[in-house]
Amino acid sequence: MEHAPSINWALAHRVSGWRPDDLPQLSSHELTMLVADLRVTARRAGEIAARHLGIDAVGATRIRVVDWDGWGRAVESMAGSAIAELDLPASTGVGATLTGARNGALLGVGMRAVSRRLLGQYDAFTGSDALYLVAPTIVAHERRLGFKPAHFRLWVALHEQTHALQFRLAPWLREYLAARMKVVLDDEVSTGDGLLRWARTRDLAALFTSEQAGEALKELSAAMTFLEGHADFVSDAAGRLHASSIPAMRKAFARPEGTGFLGRLSKSFDKNAQYRDGLEFCRRVQRLRTRSSLKAAFAEPANLPTAEEIADPPLWMKRVHG
Numbered sequence: 001m002e003h004a005p006s007i008n009w010a011l012a013h014r015v016s017g018w019r020p021d022d023l024p025q026l027s028s029h030e031l032t033m034l035v036a037d038l039r040v041t042a043r044r045a046g047e048i049a050a051r052h053l054g055i056d057a058v059g060a061t062r063i064r065v066v067d068w069d070g071w072g073r074a075v076e077s078m079a080g081s082a083i084a085e086l087d088l089p090a091s092t093g094v095g096a097t098l099t100g101a102r103n104g105a106l107l108g109v110g111m112r113a114v115s116r117r118l119l120g121q122y123d124a125f126t127g128s129d130a131l132y133l134v135a136p137t138i139v140a141h142e143r144r145l146g147f148k149p150a151h152f153r154l155w156v157a158l159h160e161q162t163h164a165l166q167f168r169l170a171p172w173l174r175e176y177l178a179a180r181m182k183v184v185l186d187d188e189v190s191t192g193d194g195l196l197r198w199a200r201t202r203d204l205a206a207l208f209t210s211e212q213a214g215e216a217l218k219e220l221s222a223a224m225t226f227l228e229g230h231a232d233f234v235s236d237a238a239g240r241l242h243a244s245s246i247p248a249m250r251k252a253f254a255r256p257e258g259t260g261f262l263g264r265l266s267k268s269f270d271k272n273a274q275y276r277d278g279l280e281f282c283r284r285v286q287r288l289r290t291r292s293s294l295k296a297a298f299a300e301p302a303n304l305p306t307a308e309e310i311a312d313p314p315l316w317m318k319r320v321h322g
Contacts, residue, residue, distance in 0.1 A: 015109060071115055145252050233278075281309075303320050
């Protein structure tokens, strides 16, 4: 990659916000109460998760309750920070303008789709230490699935605050993830090499990555699988004392294998597998030893489980715990 990617963010936001007729209906009073409740719940969740993990810390220092457009603005900020770290010159000219419009339109479509599913997100990359809770998506899920709002909001906040605490436990984690992202984004692979790798692996990601970038993507995917699974594991275990309906909510959020178009094409892009396999890894480690055994993964980069170890937790236990 010789230049920073061109993105027309104004167009992306217009496309993402097109016809927001699926917004949950809330009165101004209900909206005010919702925002206040989510902020208080998120603060409480940070304390609960920290106690569960046995660390003297708090969760995210900034709680941002946003609508779909607000989350889109946060995406722009986070993406801008990631692109700035690549330290690449900006593209100019008519070609860059056209590319930016194309990328903006595609990104807007993606943001619109994701925002309707995303419940929250912790920003570990811009230095803001912000936790975003996407209010309309949370309310839509509560109503559609019949969840008790107090329980569901705590459960969601516990997951996101656990992410914040993961970066407290492992100050090296941000750099570890960013370095692998940079390898993938800087990668260049010929069509022929991509086809050969795809023929060997039958993974769509192989079409677009060299051998080196493919390894970096594999490490990145394994790390994200562990982090997402660990956040689910903590939100379930720590939340049960405060929200009795968590087992039912977890069942409603079950992620069966073979679902999702991208997931069928590439293991690296299978977000459902990250949550499902990461949670199962953490559960099996607890059954094999104790839940505190998982803290070893945050001690140093070498202790993070590999993709093979996530599929076979005893391998990780033997390597890390002896």
